[in-house]
Structures are given as C-alpha cells and as structure tokens.
Amino acid sequence: MLDKDFTMPYRTPQKIQEMKDAKRQHILESAAKVFAEKGYYQTKVADILCQANISTGxxxxxxxxxxELFENLYDEMIQTYISVLQEAIDTMTGNADSIVESITKAITLSLQTFQTKKELARIMLISSVGLSAEFEKKRTADHQRISLAFEEIFRGLLQxxxxxxxxxxxxxxxxTGSIYSLITHWLQESTAVDLVQFSTPLIVYNLQALGIQCHGPDFNAIYTASEITKTNHFHKESI
Structure with missing residues (x-):
C-alpha cells in the first residue's frame, strides 16, 4: 500500500510528449545502427528491440x-539533405559570386552529410531499392521535389x-542528378575513398554547366572546395 503522503510526480502534457519523442528517436537511432550492420532484409524487429533495450509493446x-520504421529513417536522412540544400540556396542573392558560394555549399555539405552516415546511406539509397511500390513512389517524389526547387531558382536566374x-x-x-549519381557510385565502391575529395571537380562541372567558368592553372590540384569562395578564379561568361 502506498504511503498516504505519497504523491505521483505531475507531468505536463508537454513533458509527456517530450518523453515520447525522445523514446521514439532512441528507437530510430538504435534501428539505424542495426540496419547499418545487418542490412534491411537481415534485420529483424527482435534485433532492434535488443539494441534499443525496449519491449515489443x-x-x-x-x-x-x-x-514503417525504415521509411521514417529514410525521411530523416532526406530531410537533412534538403535542409543542407536549403541552407545553400538561402545564400544565393542573384549574382555570379553568390551562385558560386551557394553551389559550393550545396555540393560540399551534401557530400559531407552522406559521408558521415555511409553505411546507413548505402542501405537507404542502394540496398532498399525495390523495397515496395509505395517506398519507390516516395523516393521518386523526393527527387522531384528537390529538382523542382532548383528548377525554380535556375529559372529566376535565367530571367x-x-x-x-x-x-x-x-x-x-x-x-541534382550529378550529386545523387556521385553519391550512389561512391556507396557502391568497395574501397574506402573520401567522398568529399570529389567536391571540387563536381562544383566546377556544375558551375561551368551554368555558364560560370573557372580559370587558373590546374584548378583541381590547387584549390579545395572550402577555398573556392575565398578566391576570384570565377567569372560569369559573356552572353
């Protein structure tokens, strides 16, 4: 029997929700570790329960x-990717210098994002292909959403x-396809290669595709992606 002076600690609805959110995130993070180690198809719910130290209920x-849990992890990764791209877009003011800075940020941060979660990214982008028709529909919609955002930006700059x-x-x-293709190609490489080392040539390729040329001897050997915005080796091609 409880002591008559005993009172249950009061938890506000906000506190309860915070606890639920924290536990849900804990399950997601635990599942991510298991998926990265075993792959999607070899992972069982029991493995996730063990890793997270939770009950079936x-x-x-x-x-x-x-x-459903896997799709939530995928959504988190894609949202992180979109946030990185949005951060880069926000620095674009409509002149050649800001385009250089934005493209540099978009590509460099994108590659860094996937490099830090390589094993999970491999499962999300490679191993899970064909998981279900609904999942493929979601994947396609995400690619289209990102592409449409840049289409709108490029159309404005073109005007x-x-x-x-x-x-x-x-x-x-x-x-968007050049970034995605490089990442998926890297994920399928059997050797350990630094993904971010490819940022400079990818930046140069996309800037040139937009009509912004880089100049200087052997650009790839001399400049790193982080130095691009500090130099003046870009100019807008005459139209």
Missing amino acids: SFYFYFNNKE KNVIKIPNAKVAAVLF
Missing part, C-alpha cells in the same frame, strides 16, 4: 512494422540573365 506503440543555360528544368535535373 514499446516498439509497436511507435511503429506498425519494420518497414535575370545571370546564368547561361538553355533550359532551367534540364539544368535542375542534371544538377
């Missing part, structure tokens, strides 16, 4: 099944005569 309180491209839609597809 706790797992199913937050997620209906393993696939201002800041960049030289024949078509904003094609430029956006090629820009």
Whole structure:
C-alpha cells in the first residue's frame, strides 16, 4: 500500500510528449545502427528491440512494422539533405559570386552529410531499392521535389540573365542528378575513398554547366572546395 503522503510526480502534457519523442528517436537511432550492420532484409524487429533495450509493446506503440520504421529513417536522412540544400540556396542573392558560394555549399555539405552516415546511406539509397511500390513512389517524389526547387531558382536566374543555360528544368535535373549519381557510385565502391575529395571537380562541372567558368592553372590540384569562395578564379561568361 502506498504511503498516504505519497504523491505521483505531475507531468505536463508537454513533458509527456517530450518523453515520447525522445523514446521514439532512441528507437530510430538504435534501428539505424542495426540496419547499418545487418542490412534491411537481415534485420529483424527482435534485433532492434535488443539494441534499443525496449519491449515489443514499446516498439509497436511507435511503429506498425519494420518497414514503417525504415521509411521514417529514410525521411530523416532526406530531410537533412534538403535542409543542407536549403541552407545553400538561402545564400544565393542573384549574382555570379553568390551562385558560386551557394553551389559550393550545396555540393560540399551534401557530400559531407552522406559521408558521415555511409553505411546507413548505402542501405537507404542502394540496398532498399525495390523495397515496395509505395517506398519507390516516395523516393521518386523526393527527387522531384528537390529538382523542382532548383528548377525554380535556375529559372529566376535565367530571367535575370545571370546564368547561361538553355533550359532551367534540364539544368535542375542534371544538377541534382550529378550529386545523387556521385553519391550512389561512391556507396557502391568497395574501397574506402573520401567522398568529399570529389567536391571540387563536381562544383566546377556544375558551375561551368551554368555558364560560370573557372580559370587558373590546374584548378583541381590547387584549390579545395572550402577555398573556392575565398578566391576570384570565377567569372560569369559573356552572353
């Protein structure tokens, strides 16, 4: 029997929600470790329960099944990627210098984001292909959303005569596709290679595609991505 002076600690609805959110995030982080180690198909719910040190009931309180949890992890990774791109876009003011800075940020931070979570990224972008029709639909929609954002930006810059491209839609597809293709190619490499080392040539490639040329002897050997915005080796090509 409880002591008559005993009172249960009061928890506000906000505090309760914070505790639920923290536990849900703990399950996601634990699952990410298991997926990275075993892969999606070899991972069982029991493995996640063990890693997170939770009960079966706790797992199913937050997620209906393993696939739903996996999709939540995918959503988190894509949202991080989109946030990185948005941060880069926000620095673009409509002149050649700001384009150089934004493209540099977008590419460098994107590669850094995926490099820090390589094993999980490999599962998300490579191993999970064909997981389900619904998941592939989500993946396609995410790619289109990112591409459309850059299409709108490129169209505005094209109207201002800041960049030289024949078509904003094609430029956006090629820009976002070049980043994604490099990342997926890197994820399939068997040797340990630093992904970020490819940022400079990828930056130069995309700037040139937008009509902004780089100059100077052997640019790739001399400049790193972090130094691009500190130099004046870019100029807008005459139109």
